[in-house]
Amino acid sequence: MATQRDVARAAGVSLAVVSAVVNGTSHTRMKESTRTRVLQAMQQLNYQPNQTARSLRLNQTDMIAMILNKLDNPVYAPLRHGVYEAAAEHGATVLLGDAETMRSGSQFLTRLLSQGTVDGILIRGEGLLDDDVMAELRDHPKPILILEHALEHPWIDVDDLRAGEIATRFLINLSHRHIVFVGGSGYLSQQRYLGYQRAMDAAGLTPAPHLATGFGEQAGADGLRQTMQAATAPTAIVVNNIMSAVGVLAAAHDLGIAIPDQLSVVGIHDVDLMRHLRPAVTAVRMPMYELGRAGVEALYDLIAGRPSAGGVITDPEPELVIRDSATALTRVRD
Amino acid sequence: MATQRDVARAAGVSLAVVSAVVNGTSHTRMKESTRTRVLQAMQQLNYQPNQTARSLRLNQTDMIAMILNKLDNPVYAPLRHGVYEAAAEHGATVLLGDAETMRSGSQFLTRLLSQGTVDGILIRGEGLLDDDVMAELRDHPKPILILEHALEHPWIDVDDLRAGEIATRFLINLSHRHIVFVGGSGYLSQQRYLGYQRAMDAAGLTPAPHLATGFGEQAGADGLRQTMQAATAPTAIVVNNIMSAVGVLAAAHDLGIAIPDQLSVVGIHDVDLMRHLRPAVTAVRMPMYELGRAGVEALYDLIAGRPSAGGVITDPEPELVIRDSATALTRVRD
């Protein structure tokens, strides 16, 4: 392929001029006529800049990495969109990695650790990145931003506590008194549970212990089964993770529990799929798209050495999306 | 950060030796003692190779791009896994792009088109990449492999026709006579419909016209509603795309149609979610993981200038995953 040297030769100018035309540099000035001559030569030779040479020279790759603990989780789709969009606005491309492929010594990690791969790193891992990996990343020369609560790095996250509170308060307002919180594990889920607790306390209700059955569909099914074995069955549940709601629906169906008539369900996080389930699932939408955008902005602040905004995003707030899986309690059961 | 030069200075050797140690080059030989001395210096200085400089020198980035028309589609999850895994085995990292962000002039495309970004490109677009973009990609210096049927590029794909046939034959074997094919659009869906046709013909049944309502949940719901408006309602349907099955289930629920008792449903493609729906959806699993791996291998054949395997993957075959959404027809309805 043609290089700047070829273009320079074809246009009868020096390398410097071609570079100036490509980058619009003001330092090297030129007549408009030479500029168009260079432009023509570029077109004729189908010149494409060499990104690698550029990166080497500038010590900047215009690429950022985003590592997710579970790329497949549909909850991350809007996060990814936000990140891709904001990155593009910064002229950058996103290198997407799954935490699963980030074991110590893995291809992806080795790549990240080497110099000149990315300008910065975004991580959302829910603690899935083991200490070895974090230690290796610690003395990475480029900035790292964590998209969840973190101790040793700059971080930014959505308001999980608030989400738990919103979901719970909604159920309380529907006259439910016996509400349980099901699913999840780790800091993030604890926050949501804390929000649940807070709402329960505020209403003078006693919160049930956290049934931390984990993530995914099965976790929801397991959680519901455990819950229903208790002496007094709840009339409503807050599901820690939206995908677990699918499992809750399935288990309820298998146990012959009618939703929402016998049991109201509210999930935290929202995905398009929930609209299409029967019953359609009421959920608390988290501003994941906004988190993605804010994350990229904060990362570029770090890259530029500017002070970077961090902490919990309180605006926009988590937003209740009311569908059919939760209904007002008419008949008190205990 | 430390460079090879720093390491060389620290170890009291030349640059060439350090490079040889890093790459295990045989041309430049050295005593074991100097090798370990260099290794120690590398460790002490926390030397990390500069990927950019390496890429420039070798004209090879150890990175491949994969462009999907809808990154969010869970059907692509195993494809992505296959690609990531096989790429890692080739020492490469994957740059994931969504066809949505691949409009002409977009950040991602510009990046791809410039030299020295990737060693090769994998595309699965279902025709979503417009002609402009394809034209721009056409004279890309690096190999491009299409992960579906293509005319102007090397391609490789799963056996969609066979999948349609398998789904339909299964329903026929369950004594269904009145079977319709719903959803999809484009070449790929036509192939599946063709398989449906073939199975119907083989059984002496008359195939219904293709209700090409598109992809996604809504497409399934729309398809079912249209189908049910017909004079003689079918007893079974083949759903072109698995996510549309979710919509079919929802619409059936809304219309008061019991699945599988009144209507049997088989979807093409399989995702984990289907196990967790009620009824759990019977589906034809496509070897997407294998397609991902095969795609990467074929791409690396192209990169190496070797002859590359292409065409339809017939081994493994699409595989029927029997769950609860299809059942034998006991009572003939028309």
Place this chain on the structure above:
DNA sequence: CCTTGTTGACGTAACGTTAATTCAAAATAG
């Protein structure tokens, strides 16, 4: 003893860019 081969390393020219420096010619000022 000289020749040839082997070991262990060093020097250096690229790869394609960018940006600082330099410089001739033209334009303007005095």
Place this chain on the structure above:
DNA sequence: CTATTTTGAATTAACGTTACGTCAACAAGG
């Protein structure tokens, strides 16, 4: 008409690697 500034461009030194070519020192073979 000379002195100074501005314009328009050319030269060149990096950026960090890799791989080719070279070469001294030493060993082995005749």
